[in-house]
Amino acid sequence: MHRTPEKIIRTLAREPGLVFTESMPLPRLTTIGTGGKTRLFVQVETLAALKKLMPELEPPWFVLGAGSNLLVSDREFPGVIIRLGRGFRRLRRTGERLSCGAAVALPRLVAAAVDAGFAGFEELSGIPGTLGGAAAMNAGTHLKQLGDLAHRLWMVDTAGVWQSFSRQALRHDYRSSLAPAAGVVTAMTFLRLAGGDPEAQHQRAALLDGQRKVKHPWRRRTFGSTFKNPPGEVAARLIDRAGLKGTCIGGARVSPVHANFIENTGEATSLDVLELIKHVRSEVQRRFGVSLEPEVRLLGFTERELGELAPLAVSRNENLTAETQHITQKKLRG
Secondary structure, three states: OOOOHHHHHHHHOOOOOEEEEEEEEOHHHOOOOOOOEEEEEEEEOOHHHHHHHHHHOOOOEEEOOOOOOEEEOOOOEEEEEEEEOHHHOOEEEEOOEEEEEOOOEHHHHHHHHHHOOOOOHHHHOOOOOEHHHHHHHOOEOOOOEHHHHOOEEEEEEOOOOEEEEEHHHOOOOOOOOOOOOOEEEEEEEEEOOOOOOHHHHHHHHHHHHHHHHHHOOOOOEOOOEOEOOOOOOOHHHHHHHOOOOOOEEOOEEEOOOOOOEEEEOOOOOHHHHHHHHHHHHHHHHHHHOOOOOEOOEEEEEOHHHHHHHHHHOOEEOOOOOOOOOOOOOOOOEO
16 A cells, blocks of 8 residues: 555654654755755654654655755655654764764764774764764765774664664765665764874864865855765866856856855755756766766656756656656856
8 A cells, every 4th residue: 555644644643753744844954955845754753763664654755864965856855754863863982882873963973983082083074964874975085984984884674674784794885875775774883993093183183174164165055065076086176177166057056165066055946956967067078078976865856857867866756747847947157
């Protein structure tokens, strides 16, 4: 039987630890500040509640962290968006082990790990988001990724079963989910290895944090890096060499500060941003023969809107008429 969001509410309305909101506006929940509404938003406060929720879900559904690295369509998302709440914000150190819930802010985890001399975490300084979001993207830099530091990952799969995976069982692909199964990451643990030096790590973390504040448009609404770095290349360098800094479509602009960031200048729509992503990708391909792959996750767009990006989208909206799929062309400026 097809489980609509309304049926999910009726089934689980009395379940402790689940808070349902219909027609939740998404711009306030994403760092880029664009998007429509979601048909159903579920705040999950406990592990037990998450285990009850997962078997009731049918695609499309999506887990929202801090809302970075995410571009959601301007229309209503027809499924369920989940966010983990207070029961997943625990951060605890026990001897040589650091345990962290998926809803913990990544900067908070990094600060605690550096304080305790967990080597390698300093390289993640200045990266936004939550641990769960970082696990979904194997977040990091060219020097260190989250998967390099992981000891164990816990998740609830789509059947509602709580599973644990060792570091060896995780996926360690560049900017792809660490989880080896579909579901929701709930926690990770990390071990303190030899070589940790809190004083030196603090200095390194402060240096990286300062560099990012200078090099990145951190006072602007962005979703972080737009494109993955292709093998042997740097996406920002290619975009800059193509002369695309400052290029605008509608209210979306390629940052004049860092070419791999797209800014919402104040009135951008998600379609503005998507069209600018496609334009940048097309120009880099034309100029240098390099195909850039988005790092940002694309949610709820139609195949026509996505074009060549369709296979890379997290979730596509395939139930729209031709009339509603019309794409308004905007004039490039700048």
